[in-house]
Amino acid sequence: MAVNTAAGPIQRLIADKAYDADSLRTLLAEQGAQAVIPSTTSRSQPIPYSKRLFRQRNLIERMFARLKDFRRIATRYDKLARNFLAGAFIAAAAIWWLN
Numbered sequence: 001m002a003v004n005t006a007a008g009p010i011q012r013l014i015a016d017k018a019y020d021a022d023s024l025r026t027l028l029a030e031q032g033a034q035a036v037i038p039s040t041t042s043r044s045q046p047i048p049y050s051k052r053l054f055r056q057r058n059l060i061e062r063m064f065a066r067l068k069d070f071r072r073i074a075t076r077y078d079k080l081a082r083n084f085l086a087g088a089f090i091a092a093a094a095i096w097w098l099n
Contacts, residue, residue, distance in 0.1 A: 012036050014057045020047075067093050 012034035013019075020040045028035045036053045039046040050076070068074040070091040078084040 012053065014053060014060075016057075067091050070094075 014036040
């Protein structure tokens with residue numbers, strides 16, 4: 001059974017080498033989620049991962065980088081979550097419109 005969140009069950013965690021810990025991998029395996037994490041160079045036996053899935057992580061990183069071009073999003077001026085979310089929606093719409 002996968003970890004259940006408000007967005008639905010988690011099927012896999014795509015993360016960079018900083019998250020290469022046996023405890024995290026064990027927790028994900030217990031929850032039925034796949035760890036797509038490259039091994040650090042300090043591991044004597046590298047753990048295999050899907051390079052195709054790991055490349056998709058770049059899309060998410062670029063999306064957050066573009067959202068942070070908007071000062072209101074990057075500095076989190078809004079006190080209320082609903083106002084911050086509204087600003088994020090406006091920024092996302094502007095990014096979509098300009099592309």
